[in-house]
Amino acid sequence: MNLLAKFREKLDVLKRISPQDVLSILEDFKNLMQGETKKENFEYFDRIEGLIKVKSTHLAVIGDIHGDLASLRAIMGNINKHLPDEDSVLVFLGDYVDRGVESFETIMSIIMLKLENPEKIIMLRGNHEPPPNLIPYPHDFPLFLKMKFKKSWKEVYDVFFDIFQLLPHAAYVESKIFLVHGGVPVKTSSLEKIAFAHEEKEILEELLWNDPSDFIEEWTYSPRGAGKLFGIKITREFLRQNNFIGIIRSHEPCNGFKINHNGLVLTIFSRKGYPYFNKYASIIILNVKELKSKEDLLKHVLTF
Numbered sequence: 001m002n003l004l005a006k007f008r009e010k011l012d013v014l015k016r017i018s019p020q021d022v023l024s025i026l027e028d029f030k031n032l033m034q035g036e037t038k039k040e041n042f043e044y045f046d047r048i049e050g051l052i053k054v055k056s057t058h059l060a061v062i063g064d065i066h067g068d069l070a071s072l073r074a075i076m077g078n079i080n081k082h083l084p085d086e087d088s089v090l091v092f093l094g095d096y097v098d099r100g101v102e103s104f105e106t107i108m109s110i111i112m113l114k115l116e117n118p119e120k121i122i123m124l125r126g127n128h129e130p131p132p133n134l135i136p137y138p139h140d141f142p143l144f145l146k147m148k149f150k151k152s153w154k155e156v157y158d159v160f161f162d163i164f165q166l167l168p169h170a171a172y173v174e175s176k177i178f179l180v181h182g183g184v185p186v187k188t189s190s191l192e193k194i195a196f197a198h199e200e201k202e203i204l205e206e207l208l209w210n211d212p213s214d215f216i217e218e219w220t221y222s223p224r225g226a227g228k229l230f231g232i233k234i235t236r237e238f239l240r241q242n243n244f245i246g247i248i249r250s251h252e253p254c255n256g257f258k259i260n261h262n263g264l265v266l267t268i269f270s271r272k273g274y275p276y277f278n279k280y281a282s283i284i285i286l287n288v289k290e291l292k293s294k295e296d297l298l299k300h301v302l303t304f
Helices: 003-014 019-036 069-082 103-116 141-164 191-195 201-209 232-242 295-299
Strands: 045-048 051-054 058-062 088-092 121-123 170-173 177-179 219-221 228-230 246-249 257-260 265-268 282-287 301-303
Touching: 003 069, 003 103, 019 103, 019 141, 051 191, 069 103, 069 282, 103 121, 103 141, 177 232, 191 201, 232 246, 257 295, 265 282, 295 301
Parallel strands: 051 170, 058 088, 088 121, 177 246, 246 265
Antiparallel strands: 045 051, 058 282, 170 177, 219 228, 257 265, 282 301
16 A cells, blocks of 8 residues: 555545544444454454454554654655555554644544554554543643534544544564553563453553663552553563563653663654654564564664
8 A cells, every 4th residue: 555645645634524524434443443353363463352463574663643743744654665565564552642733633544544454554552542540641632622623522532532442452473572552561471461451450551651661670650650660570571471572662752762671672752843852753664574582673663
């Protein structure tokens, strides 16, 4: 697919879209998300509840975008240029909305692309696609909807909020990598528990909010006020039990990317500029067959 051209088409549609058309598209997306957990044997991934097993060879992994269309355009252009069309999947790590005035256009364009290519786009959940008990601050996505849709904003937001509850919260490539927005749980390495994290509030909170730290070995409470900081012992045990090489996550603003835990955890941040003032952003273009060790993770980072 010519991803950049299709992305531009979606932006043109969104310039003149009505609230009723938005609700119709979101209803189709809700049905798609609900259907993913019921259907088996997708070509490029399998989904068990909130956990995705990626079967594709070629991946593009995208971190936080936070409503910045300029960064998303650059991402689509880079993917179009560097990712083979055949056997390729896009994995978004969440945080599509908040902090950027184009939050609606950002998340809607990705949703519309997934509706056209349901098996080739995976949309994970970030902490800014929150459960009811963990609303982040600031959560200004409702304000942007109110500015755009006036009296209809609440109806639109309520459907978005329902969709947030349906997004998967983690993904993995067997014997290779674990993909998540925040981090790994500190008291379990079970992929089954991660799949059903929506039934255990603490595990879901940690998947969405946790951060790695090089200053502790096990874990402590996070200064964010939600989630935890996890140390290298937690990472090593998680990777050992699941036979993974490393963890790719987002959640933390950085100048494109950063590494923790001796290279076992790679953080990518995919938007730049205000309010983070980072000069660079990054994504990952990955051929999983070339991923042999933790050192290979950095080789696949594309900075822009």
